[in-house]
Amino acid sequence: MIRYYNKLILSLSEIEGHPSLLIHGLTGCMFHCFKCFNYEELIEKKHESYYTIKDLLNYIVKQQDLFEYILFSGGEFMLAPIEDLIEDLTKIKADVDKKIIIYTTGIALDKMKTLTDLNLVDGYHIDMKLPYHLLSSDDKDLIEMTMGIKVKDLTLINQLIDSIKFVVKNDQGLSQIRSVKYPFLDESAFMECKSFINSLNDLYNKNITYEAHTFIYPEGDKEEG
Numbered sequence: 266m267i268r269y270y271n272k273l274i275l276s277l278s279e280i281e282g283h284p285s286l287l288i289h290g291l292t293g294c295m296f297h298c299f300k301c302f303n304y305e306e307l308i309e310k311k312h313e314s315y316y317t318i319k320d321l322l323n324y325i326v327k328q329q330d331l332f333e334y335i336l337f338s339g340g341e342f343m344l345a346p347i348e349d350l351i352e353d354l355t356k357i358k359a360d361v362d363k364k365i366i367i368y369t370t371g372i373a374l375d376k377m378k379t380l381t382d383l384n385l386v387d388g389y390h391i392d393m394k395l396p397y398h399l400l401s402s403d404d405k406d407l408i409e410m411t412m413g414i415k416v417k418d419l420t421l422i423n424q425l426i427d428s429i430k431f432v433v434k435n436d437q438g439l440s441q442i443r444s445v446k447y448p449f450l451d452e453s454a455f456m457e458c459k460s461f462i463n464s465l466n467d468l469y470n471k472n473i474t475y476e477a478h479t480f481i482y483p484e485g486d487k488e489e490g
């Protein structure tokens with residue numbers, strides 16, 4: 266059973282021009298990215314009170330005129346078991362005619378493929394944390410600083426690249442690749458990401474958007490510089 270954060274957010278800004286309902290799964294995360302502002306509240310904290318899919322459906326059905334899209338985020342929502350993802354998304358699709366978008370790092374390509382094949386997801390927004398395609402085994406420190414994990418080799422990074430390729434190739438107009446402009450990265454890193462996504466767009470004849478978002482320091486953290 267997937268546990269959901271019991272604060273649902275109606276947002277006009279998550280997807281420009283499309284009012285959206287943002288839902289966070291209490292599904293943990295395998296990364297610990299630089300100053301992640303969700304970490305304490307959504308990943309570390311033990312939530313005694315949470316929503317189930319039944320609570321979500323009650324809200325979604327009652328308030329469905331207020332939003333067009335349903336967005337799932339985390340932590341990493343795709344860490345939920347595939348059976349639970351299928352069950353919950355099937356129930357939502359059966360009850361309301363809304364587009365479903367999942368925010369993800371791209372860590373679970375097989376699950377992404379399954380949900381796409383079942384028509385349970387209309388788009389993925391992948392957080393491309395570094396110009397993965399340019400990384401070498403000399404960049405382990407950079408990976409650790411950015412994503413908070415130690416890697417032995419580039420296996421994980423290559424998996425994330427495969428997920429990005431899958432998302433671009435299968436985009437039906439609602440997917441997106443984006444980055445956060447971590448303050449220790451040069452602007453050229455994001456230009457490289459954009460150029461990589463453009464090359465995939467050319468390869469797959471798609472027009473997926475790439476966006477680099479301003480880094481926001483968590484509340485209470487002093488901004489450097």
Ligand code: SF4
Pocket residue numbers: 294295296297298301302303304339340341370
């Ligand atoms: S993947 Fe997202 S939720 Fe997980 S640590 Fe990084 S920024 Fe935070």
